[in-house]
Amino acid sequence: MASVICDSVLVTGSNRGIGLELVHQLVDLPKSPGHIFAGCRDPGGPKAQELRDLAQKHQGVITVVQLDTDSPDSIKEASNLVESKLNGKGLNLIINNAGVNIPGSLVETGKKEMVDSYTTNVVGPMLIAKNFHPLLCKAAAQFPQSSMSCSRPAIVNVSTLLSSITRCPENFYRSPMYPYRICKAALNMLTRCLAEDFRKDGILVASLHPGWVRTEMGGPQAPLTTAESVSGMIKVITSLTEKDSGTLLDWEGKNIPW
Ligand SMILES: NC(=O)c1ccc[n+]([C@@H]2O[C@H](COP(=O)([O-])OP(=O)(O)OC[C@H]3O[C@@H](n4cnc5c(N)ncnc54)[C@H](OP(=O)(O)O)[C@@H]3O)[C@@H](O)[C@H]2O)c1
Incomplete structure (x- = not known):
């Protein structure tokens, strides 16, 4: 990695x-x-032990932040905490x-599944963008002349190939996943809207598909380890430029059509 990725970063769901x-x-x-602000909805709980250990090892760099993205109050409090830690910087x-x-197949999907999925996958990122916008703008003011990149302010929304309406026919029957596909397609629209809205502030906004990754969500059959996926994601994030704002890319930097 040639240059410094950025001064400060918030990662949600980082436990x-x-x-x-x-x-x-x-x-x-x-x-x-x-x-590095590591958002986590239950920082004291058993699922956050590895994150707590990592933060302990890197005191002064990693700050674990209570952040339940389903809760507007939690998002507000997290933005206040991050602001105070940044000490005047963006x-x-x-x-x-x-x-x-x-x-969920269509049969398995009801209102609750749709609403719960929308709350976490769409409303959360939207409220985060809104609440942290002033802090992103403050960072933009530190680099008034330079062009868009992740070292200037940027938002990366972690999306999925399954959000692509164009690619749906080739993968639908393998994984119908109605709530997930529909909500991640909506997340892409959030990316597109924010990219237009925040262009005036010099804030880059992109959606990124991490690949099919061996996690609790991805399952044991997934071909990629988290290490492989994330090293690709970081390469892509560090190479983002203005032309990528408002697009969906994969972990290898390939463009995915909406
Ligand atoms: N794995 C894949 O193959 C794959 C493929 C495409 C896209 N993605 C996307 O990649 C991202 C990460 O997925 P993953 O595979 O790492 O999933 P994962 O192993 O299931 O982890 C999900 C993370 O999100 C957190 N989270 C869920 N709801 C939250 C909330 N309301 N507030 C705060 N944190 C919350 C979880 O925290 P708790 O421990 O508290 O539940 C956990 O840290 C997701 O956006 C997913 O859609 C994954």
């Missing part, structure tokens, strides 16, 4: 899976961010990684 690996790899970069990068896959 396990892809989110935890993101924190691992970000802190191990030769020029790692000075502040926040460079948000990786909206927290997500749920409530798998």
